[in-house]
Amino acid sequence: MDTRNKILTAAAALAIPRPFAIVTGTFDVLRAEHARELQEARSRSGAARLLVIVLPRSSELLPQRARAELVAALRAVDY
Numbered sequence: 570m571d572t573r574n575k576i577l578t579a580a581a582a583l584a585i586p587r588p589f590a591i592v593t594g595t596f597d598v599l600r601a602e603h604a605r606e607l608q609e610a611r612s613r614s615g616a617a618r619l620l621v622i623v624l625p626r627s628s629e630l631l632p633q634r635a636r637a638e639l640v641a642a643l644r645a646v647d648y
Contacts, residue, residue: 575641575648576634582620585648590614593622597629599639608645618647 577585592610596603611619623637631639640646 572641573638575646576637577648582648585618585620588616589618589620589647590616591620591622593624595624595626595629596636596640597626597631599636603640604643604645607640607643611645619645620648621646 590610592607594603607619607621621640623633623640625633629636
């Protein structure tokens with residue numbers, strides 16, 4: 570499965586069926602703890618979908634797109 574399909578534009582994100590939970594972060598570097606926390610957020614919210622917004626960062630190690638691809642590869646993340 571190409572998980573890059575989970576990465577949406579802002580306009581496409583507005584069309585996601587509700588309910589969904591939203592989590593934000595920079596995810597520069599993606600750690601195992603991030604994966605656990607995202608799974609917990611999904612479980613606690615009771616929402617059908619988890620939307621993660623990868624925020625820009627001025628002193629990033631990886632470009633924002635690369636960080637979005639890493640987060641999209643996690644099973645708990647829908648978009």
